Structure formats: C-alpha cells, structure tokens
Amino acid sequence: MRNILIPKITVHAHCDLPCGVYDPAQAKIEALSVKACMEKYAANPDADFRSRSVAIKEERSHQVKEHLWVLWTDYFKAPHFEKYPQLHSLFNEATKLAGAAGTKGTQDVAVADSLIAKIDEIAAIFWETKKA
Secondary structure (H helix, E strand, O other), X not given: OHXXXXXXXXXXXXXXXXXXXXXXXXXXXXXXXXXXXXXHHHHOOOHHHHHHHHHHHHHHHHHHHHHHHHHHHHHOOHHHHHHOOOHHHHHXXXXXXXXXXXXXXXXXXXXXXXXXXXXXXXXHHHHHHHHO
C-alpha cells in the first residue's frame, strides 16, 4: 500500500515557468528608452517638455531595475552563479546604474550607455545559459 505514494517518474526543472518568459531584452528596451529621454531632454529647452522627459526617464529606469531583478532572482540559479561568479556583481552594478545614483538621478547619457553595456554583459551570459 505504501508503494502508491512513491513517485514513478522524476521530473527535473530549473525554473518555476518555462524559461521562454525570461529575456534581458526587456531591460535593454527600457534602458534604451532612458537614454532617448536623456537625449530629448538635452535637445529641447522647453521646461514642460523637460519635466515630462525626466518623469518618463525615472519611470523607465525603475522598469529596468524590475526586469533585472526578475532575471537575477527568478531565472538565474545557483549553478549559474557558480559558473559565472561575476553575475552577482553585474546585477548589483546594473541595478545601481538604473537607480537614484545612476540614470534616475542624472541626465548624463554616458551613465545610460554604461547601464546598457552592463545589460549586454548580463545578456551574453543569459544566452550562454540558454544553450546549455
């Protein structure tokens, strides 16, 4: 009678949903929007326009952080962090670049470029893990 409770098949999965729901492109699209807002801000002297561009830039910066956090906490697992020990640092640096000390707090396009570069580094590792 106890044998009916013993599983007959063992299933292995490394994420809570099919991995197709994760993609660093979402963070990159938002980061590119942040950069575009900065460029439009610099090109337009109208105070109302600039105010709107700052508000949108800050909202999009927050979205970058949200997308990165989902990848960091939901997609990447212990074996990934073992194989790519720089991952924690990359995510930490990228989310800080999208935060108050980064793109939320400046109109400097170079900061947006640094954020995009970090996302590209994360994306390269992400796509390597998808091949495995």
